[in-house]
Amino acid sequence: MLQQYQHILVAIDGSYEAELAFKKAVAVAKRNDAELILIHIVDTRAFQNVSSFDSAMVEQVTENAKSTMEGYVDQAKKAGLDKVSFSIEYGAPKTIIARDIPKAKNIDLIMIGATGLNAVERLLIGSVTEYVTRNALCDVLVVRTDLANKPALASTKKPTDNSDK
Template sequence: MLQTYQKILVPVDGSYEAELAFRKAVNVAKRNGDDSSIHLVHVVDTRAFQNISSFDTAMVEEVTATARKTIEGYLEDAKKEGIKHIDYSIEYGAPKVVIAKDLPAENDIDLIMIGATGLNAVERILVGSVTEYVTRNAKCDVLVVRTDLDNKPALSKEQRKGFEKE
């Protein structure tokens, strides 16, 4: 019997890798039937604001508004593809923990579909990759998306200039 996933978590940040993960999640949800649902999440990394001496809530509100606009585009695309059960949240905190531990526990997630990291080797050593952390720490299955819908390698950074959602 084939494994079916009912609750799929897809972290999105407007990047090309997140777009690939979203597209594949839509296909998985369609294959798994009407009971499957997708939960999109954008995590605002509040640690990025800790170094700003005069913490400005307007900055957080701007980041949140941009995230909401990006997610609304994903919601529209999913509905056009026939996905009936899709929702989203915008969370605040450390993306690694929110994606790997908090949301899966709160929402009974059985699959996380996440884009492959865009970090180079030095950046991974210094800050670590969210994708790497999620694959090591999530209690549910994790699918790291590295290819497009035709299972062809993702475009290189040069090939996808201008692709990232604003």
């Protein structure tokens, strides 16, 4: 019997790579008749050094995230998925994606973009994707290609780019 996933988690952080992961997760959820759970983590470390920190700032970030996530849920439903939900969590993205949500929601597949950070951010705080692939207790699919299975970076190249010659 083929592996059948029941509960698929996809991490959404606003990056192009997360968008690719979402699109592929919708396709995988449809093929498996699985529940798709979208997660957005508000990294609370980003607020630690803000001297004028107040709850209004967190509320604004949360409202923006909620609006974005509702848009993703709508897209998934228009694509034919019935079982779609989202969650906005607060804390360290690495452990929430790799351990907390998978345990709480009985996740059997995590789909995540190859990277959502620039090189400096990866150097300073480490790659969430790398941590998740090393520490998750379930299968992890790292999305590096678009829906046509073309490398994501290749699809953003300009037609006049002659660097391959």
